[in-house]
Amino acid sequence: MVEGDNHFSIDSKNGTLYMLLSADREATSKYVMTVQALDNGPVVRSATVTVTVTVTDKNDNAPLFSSEKFTKSVTENAATGTSLGRIEATDIDEGANGDVVYTMTSANLQLSTYIALSSSTGELTIKGMA
Numbered sequence: 051m052v053e054g055d056n057h058f059s060i061d062s063k064n065g066t067l068y069m070l071l072s073a074d075r076e077a078t079s080k081y082v083m084t085v086q087a088l089d090n091g092p093v094v095r096s097a098t099v100t101v102t103v104t105v106t107d108k109n110d111n112a113p114l115f116s117s118e119k120f121t122k123s124v125t126e127n128a129a130t131g132t133s134l135g136r137i138e139a140t141d142i143d144e145g146a147n148g149d150v151v152y153t154m155t156s157a158n159l160q161l162s163t164y165i166a167l168s169s170s171t172g173e174l175t176i177k178g179m180a
């Protein structure tokens with residue numbers, strides 16, 4: 051190996067590449083290294099190649115809310131469709147592992163009939179009086 055990273059080692063006899071440290075896609079998603087092959091001739095000849103290792107994602111992070119607590123207020127008799135703003139969470143994983151879906155897990159019956167939560171955006175809106 052000519053240049054690389056301490057995450058890898060290579061068997062100089064058979065070219066097997068070994069991973070020495072575990073990878074974290076959220077820290078480094080790709081490793082690029084140069085590997086050189088040398089012959090044993092009287093005048094040594096060589097070739098180099100670029101090796102790219104891509105780290106695929108594992109769902110190892112939970113979504114994180116942007117705040118520990120959200121407080122919203124609404125004026126009485128607010129019209130149906132009035133937005134109360136968003137409850138926001140982000141997930142640093144990739145693709146479906148990082149998609150956030152919002153659901154109301156506990157709300158008093160009155161609240162869930164009066165306020166709607168968008169499962170995709172986390173936006174709260176007034177549904178209208180029951």
Ligand SMILES: [Ca+2]
Pocket residue numbers: 075076107108109110111142143144
């Ligand atoms: Ca991950």
Ligand SMILES: [Ca+2]
Pocket residue numbers: 109110111112113141142143147148
């Ligand atoms: Ca995740």
